[in-house]
Amino acid sequence: MGEDLLRNWHKKAVEHRKQYQGWLKRADKNKTLDRLPALHAEAFSHIDCLTCANCCKHYSPRFKTPDIKRIARRLKMKEGAFIETYLRLDTDGDYVVKSSPCPFLGADNACSIYEDRPSDCARYPYTDEDVLLKRPQLTLTNSEICPAVYYVLEKLTAGAAGG
Template sequence: MSDLLNNWEKKSKDRQKEYKRFLEKAGKPAVRNRVLEQLPELHEEAFQRVDCLQCANCCKHYSPRFKTPDIKRIAKHLKLKESDFIERYLRLDEDGDYVAKSTPCPFLGADNYCSIYEVRPSDCERFPYTDEDVLVRRPALTQKNSTFCPIVYFVLEKLIAAGE
């Protein structure tokens, strides 16, 4: 990993105020488009430097939302009734969203592979949102993600270094 990623967890924790200021600025129309233009390249660079299978922090400590289409697709894949899938694996969170009952994710293997990868929830498929406008549209989520995802940390650091 590059020097930027050495000790990234501590660096991210120490830079939360800077991230908040940056994301507030990046949410403004004048800056937003310039930030969004950089995301595809930074997203690719981050994924070249970080191996998600070595990390899996997202799966170990947090749960995606399981939306209705996700529940239907995964239940069918597991050959379960939707109600049985929900009862076995999910709970409603404080926002009224279905999330995994337990952490780590019940579908995460010891090798950090996902046993339902082909039919995983859309939140998992899109995570860590470093190639889409969610990065600036939902600043609180981006800040939270930067504390456990080295890819989000990497992208934020590169954007800040670029002077955005």
Template sequence: MSVSLTDWEKKAKEAQKANKQFLQKMQTRKGKGAEKHLPELHDEAFAQIDCLQCAGCCKTISPRFKTPDIKRISKHLGLRESVFIETYLRLDEDGDYVVKRSPCPFLGPDNYCGIYDVRPGDCHNYPYTDSYDFFKRPNTTLLNSTICPAVYYVLERLKSIIK
């Protein structure tokens, strides 16, 4: 089955209920063997999707900035950690450091990341389409399906494979 990425945002919103049910089913069945398909589907999705054409993640959500991320990025920017935090970050409702506002302050007008080589771990791993985290956090995956075309693509392909 081929997945059309034309109007994927609209289709992702329309598929929210079905996707939520599918992800809940996958979580209760510990992936039901679906995780073995993720690396292949991840590669398939990114063979068609250029993140630089989208940057939806950087424009709408924030990664968590963990202590090693803060240390690494502060050093890269030549800032004291406290100055980096004060300038760019805030604590969210879960007690995690996130960017103060969207889009990410490190996103350039060309959709390139200004700190790509030292980006936070969450950015490096996003959109989690190649790991069991895809099923482990169904609410996050559901949200990501409306932000990232790769997540939408992988979900649609999985639903056609796993009955």
């Protein structure tokens, strides 16, 4: 059943964006948060990130100061050199990768700094935490980048008007 739900997921995510947007405005926070851990686990029982890697190909996490320190140390680089080589400031004043795909993404879709990756990467796609509700625009964007977000939203909105 999960594989059927994921067939043409990107196209369906785009088509369902307004439905998701309306649902996110009306969602019962406590009921939703109670359901997220199980839905997150269910989604990832059907999705292998290494066959997808859309997040690493089309999205940049924020690199916060602890991330920069940790990754620079791992790469045996000075923090300034790491920033200059790999990062730029975005319009929000956050450090993000200069280009897509992520420079740490390998041809096999594996991350070369996985153990030390930014906290945003470790938390992505936020389908098991309140970010899903607190940042609806991010959730809508992520539904078109990550099949797990699409999957969770489809399960949460099942039976909702227009669904």
